[in-house]
Amino acid sequence: MxxxxxxxxxxxxxxxxxxxxxxxxxxxxxxxAPADPSLLPVFEQFGGKQGLDELMEVFMIKLVEDSRTIEYFAEADQKHVKAMLSEQFCVILGGPCTYTGKSMREAHEKLTINQATFNALVEALQLAMDERNIPFRAQNKLLAKLAPMHREIVTEP
Ligand code: HEM
Incomplete structure (x- = not known):
């Protein structure tokens, strides 16, 4: 030793x-620990304004793929609608944006939308958010803010 x-x-x-x-x-x-994305502010969980612009691309594809919604969007100015939706969602999620589009009543009054069609659009949005990996709770925060808008948008029984 x-x-x-x-x-x-x-x-x-x-x-x-x-x-x-x-x-x-x-x-x-x-x-x-590595950063937990679900602890970020909800606007950041959507990837900020850039993330919302990208989400609208996927959302519009879902809307034209769905037989329940295609007739509404086929003739619409899709680029303009995507831009307005991105601004609107940005404001709803607390981001630094200004919504420059029409009121929900004005934008939809001539479109004869019923509750089933409204639900179809919400489903398309959920599919798009899933595809973009938006955290589930952040998705629900947006959907909860959109749901009451059916009063201005749904005009048919
Ligand atoms: C919460 C639900 C909805 C939201 C937040 C929403 C939001 C919007 C926004 C921001 C615009 C652009 C307004 C502008 O031009 O200034 C728009 C337009 C439009 N929306 Fe919606 N919308 C909803 C539901 C629906 C539904 C259910 C349909 C039919 C399936 C629909 C069809 C359209 C169409 C076709 C346009 C373009 C109208 C035009 O060409 O003037 N929307 N919507």
Whole structure:
């Protein structure tokens, strides 16, 4: 048995343990866990204004793919509707935007929309939000704000 070597090993080992515990402590202070997206403000969970613009692209594709809604959007100025929806959702979600479009009553009064058609549009939006990986609770916050709008939009029994 080589005693001096054992003592040097012991010293090195305790030094290593000390360094590891200090660095671990520092890491714990700085960044305990990866950021949880569901803790971000709801507007950020949608990816900000850019994320909303991208969501509208997917949303419009869903709307024209659905036989219940295509007739409404086929003849519409889709680019304009997407831009207005993005502004409107930005405002609803607390983002730094101004809505420059028409009121919901004015935009839809000539379109003869019933509750089933309204629900079809909400389903298309849910599919789009899923595809964009928007957290479930953030989706629900937006949907809860849209639901009362049926009073201005649905005009048919
Ligand atoms: C919560 C539900 C809805 C919201 C938030 C919404 C929002 C909007 C917005 C912001 C615009 C643009 C207004 C403007 O031109 O200034 C618009 C237009 C339009 N919406 Fe909706 N909408 C909803 C439901 C629906 C439904 C259920 C339909 C039919 C399926 C529909 C069909 C249309 C069409 C066709 C236009 C374009 C009208 C035109 O060409 O003037 N919307 N909507």
């Amino acid at each position: 080589n005693r001096p070597t054992d003592i040097i090993r012991l010293l090195l080992l305790s030094l290593l343990v000390g360094v590891l515990s200090i660095s671990h402590g520092a890491m714990a202070d700085e960044d305990p």
